[in-house]
Amino acid sequence: MAVEVPFGSSILDAARAVQVDIPTLCKHKDLLPTAACGLCIVKVGGSRKMPRACATEIEDGMEIVTHDAELTEIRKATIELILSNHPNACLTCGRNGDCELQTIAGNFGIRQDVIPRYVRDLEPDCSTGSIIMDFTKCIKCGRCVQVCQEMQNVWALSFLERGINNRMAPAGDISLSESPCVRCGQCSAHCPTGAIVENDETTTVWEALRDSSKYCVVQVAPSVRVALGEAFGYPPGTDLTGKIYSVLRRLGFKAVFDTTFAADLTILEEAAEFVDRFASGKGELPLITSCCPAWVDYMEKRFADFIPNFSTAKSPQQMLGVMAKTYFASESGIDPATIYQVSIMPCTAKKYELERSEEMYASGHKDVDVALTTREFARMIKQSGIAFRDLPEGKSDSILGTYSGAGVLFGNTGGVMEAALRTAYFMVSGKNLEKEAINIMPVRGLDGIKSAALDVQGTEVRVAVAHGLGNVERLLLTVRQARRNGEPPPYHFIEVMACPGGCIGGGGQPYGVCDELRRQRMKGIVDSDLGMALRFSHENPEIKKIYSDFLGEPLGEKAHQLLHTRYKDRPAYQR
Amino acid sequence: MQTATKSPLEDLDTEMRAEIRHCLDKWKEKDGNLIMILHEIQNRHGYVPRGASLFLAQETGVAVARIYEVLTFYHYFRLVPPGKHNLTVCNGTACYLKGSGRVLGELERRLGISEGKTTSDRLFHLETVRCIGYCAMAPAMVVDGKAMGKLTTDDVASVVEKIRKREEGESNGQSRN
Structure with a gap:
């Protein structure tokens, strides 16, 4: 299928222009790509490398495979890895039924936990009364941090620590209500999972x-x-x-x-x-x-x-x-x-x-x-x-x-x-x-x-x-x-x-x-x-x-x- | 849910302010200066106090969030004051194979803290490091800047107890004066 897109478009955008949906959990239309989740990998030409479609600019004459058996297998394994660091708590989650991770796991037919689960033991931050941040549900896509720092220039959230200890939180061991957070909730509107949700007061x-x-x-x-x-x-x-x-x-x-x-x-x-x-x-x-x-x-x-x-x-x-x-x-x-x-x-x-x-x-x-x-x-x-x-x-x-x-x-x-x-x-x-x-x-x-x-x-x-x-x-x-x-x-x-x-x-x-x-x-x-x-x-x-x-x-x-x-x-x- | 109106910076002493301004003058024209300034602060105090980060943010316009991203990314930086005595267990390949786990375990048990932490009396700080080049003497550790090798759990116990005794003696000596 041939596609013509403006100069500088990503492979992800080019695919969307011809109604091909490459899965992603980190790229948001409002935000720059972070290439964090690894789901949007594609094949280019005959290369064995699999670049991420969100962060790869399309070039003239590129031949791209967006979906095949191997890509699907790798994506599935990536989702299983993400799920292995995610609590199995969909039924009691604020995003139940309206969650990007849940949807994608459903679409890929994940039916069992393949990798033993490791979820960090961290208390949710309920200090603002406006939003609830549950770090255990974070998939480290980086959307909230980009929203808070770049889009809103608030700088309440940051990515602290590294590797397995990496988490999004205000600077130092303080609660959100003690941070520069203004409770705009844009982080919750962009979060792909239930890691940041509104404080539900329907009860x-x-x-x-x-x-x-x-x-x-x-x-x-x-x-x-x-x-x-x-x-x-x-x-x-x-x-x-x-x-x-x-x-x-x-x-x-x-x-x-x-x-x-x-x-x-x-x-x-x-x-x-x-x-x-x-x-x-x-x-x-x-x-x-x-x-x-x-x-x-x-x-x-x-x-x-x-x-x-x-x-x-x-x-x-x-x-x-x-x-x-x-x-x-x-x-x-x-x-x-x-x-x-x-x-x-x-x-x-x-x-x-x-x-x-x-x-x-x-x-x-x-x-x-x-x-x-x-x-x-x-x-x-x-x-x-x-x-x-x-x-x-x-x-x-x-x-x-x-x-x-x-x-x-x-x-x-x-x-x-x-x-x-x-x-x-x-x-x-x-x-x-x-x-x-x-x-x-x-x-x-x-x-x-x-x-x-x-x-x-x-x-x-x-x-x-x-x-x-x-x-x-x-x-x-x-x-x-x-x-x-x-x-x-x-x-x-x-x-x-x-x-x-x-x-x-x-x-x-x-x-x-x-x-x-x-x-x-x-x-x-x-x-x-x-x-x-x-x-x-x-x-x-x-x-x-x-x-x-x-x-x-x-x-x-x-x-x-x-x-x-x-x-x-x-x-x-x-x- | 009224929020406070007092800034935590009001408590920061003038000496610290002067020190940070001095660092800033020295580094402000250079690329990558944030890390160098943080290094200087840590070298002087043994850690980067929160007040220093808040003041540095105010003076440079770099967000506190960004400063903490840097501070928590690098293993080198500390956010809490170090202990009086620093115990660094080598966890490099040779030491690991020769039983650095036992050394660390004994220290954790004796001190009642985990790796990366400081005892509540601030007497000991315990950390690990990836190879100190003392592989021939594995398993090794560094006690207040002095390397020790071929360690057994008994050696470890006696190091801790010696320091404790010495400190007790000092504080008794002080109280008699």
Whole structure:
């Protein structure tokens, strides 16, 4: 079979271009090859050497054998070797049924342990409350280390020791929570096995739902609706908002809220902050977004000199939490102490955000009680016996449930910026952007750093958007440099999301993330915005109502007390 | 789950800071300088203290994670202070065949530690090495820089006990003063 591919392609990519799947456990589409697992060996020409397809560039005229009896035998032996260092614990593993190693062992028909098993006796690291690292299940592919060091520039994980003692862990004998880890969970999203998984809290939620003294309410984040379907056979990007509302009611939640409503609320506060700083000169520029808890943690540990630039507006999750336990509770006459709030998030760091500072208890209670990732939510639905695909479309509650298209955009990179600019423009000029200017195209897409200059009533507003923490440093260094030189800031407004693609590529989303998948999920988000009559956060009737009935003005005293937070300088290493 | 706000570096003494800055000035223009700096730190202290790694990371911009990857990759580097007396058992081919296992086993039993570890009173550090070139005298070990050969388990026992007695004598002598 002849194949023509761009110069520099690997043998692995060339094979994929002609629908040939060479097995691999270490190569990930987001990452550079490490040639660690040894499964992608191929034969080239008549040579007896068997190069690894992931790390071998294809050359003109190469003749490659990807599958034959000998290669299959060697691959099988390699899998048996990997399994000999892996606990036989599939049935109780967090990746059971959705594991690359399990799948490949199944595909190769491994039916017995050929090599005596040696598994190191190491305790799992549960210290972060967001992710669980079980070193015994590690196959040393190196993905998590590359994700943590290169893609995210966090450097919490490293490859320590060598040979049989080699393991991925934070530097020195410390736990993850004492390391620079920001709990973004990208390591768990890229791990081929159950070595890094989300901290599963579905049992806690089931117990709450079965507790008649608790009034269980729930909120669902924008990006969950376009990714959850992948766990139920829908194409990526399918917007399942209606079915999600239905299933949440069937699961027993007494009120179903939408985090997207609180995204609109965040925009009102954040856009007001921006206008205050930009037009009235009150406070530092650039203003930097703070909805992403992994980014907040990263900033506090690495860029604490930017604290004055950070928007003090809480994230949508926390804003919805406090509104449910204050406004909703008083409107519906429910004792907020009995309200138990669950959030469905694309994110492992959201579990950390619930308790990150005292402001997360602004209602007088813990504003959000537990955060589940999309993966845990899918598991709950499957466990419940509800035929998700056959469900009718449901509705959210009419209080804290209505949202604008701008709010949905929060689910992907550039979305907070776009939504904020739509409302900031209105706040400055008193009128909405023209229909053809509503879509702010330069901040969309998957480029690591995006920038744009917009004309607001004759004044230039310069904005930048970064996603994937690995892209942040470069951007912030230009700002720091300008500040040192006493120059005006290169940007007035910066959005950062920790995960590549933003929340649609979050560390708690269904497995298999890569740019192709991110684009499909992003299309779901953008289409949802386009399909809505309501495109501006400030036009959301529920938002208007909540300000007139309860909050007063954006940045007003009550808003400040309930919807804003503070930041502090934290050491990257605690010991 | 609130995290601490105090950096572990706040406890690092000024002498160590000055020492590391000195090493940095000496090596900063050269390739492969990280390993050379770590060597100097270890030569001076007998190990690489965590504070030194954290400070070095801050000064050079090299991640702590990367420094530990280097420190744990090479057998030479130590992360904990060495014992006062260093016992290095040769595990090269000749010594292995002549019974270095028995020598090591006896030491592990007498000291109550495994290879690579230091006793809790920091008196002994036990390690193995791949051939010290003393094959004709196998099985051999090095005690505080001095090689000993043709070892029996009795020899090993007496080496340990001699050091212990000497140390006891010293500490008694000190207490009388």
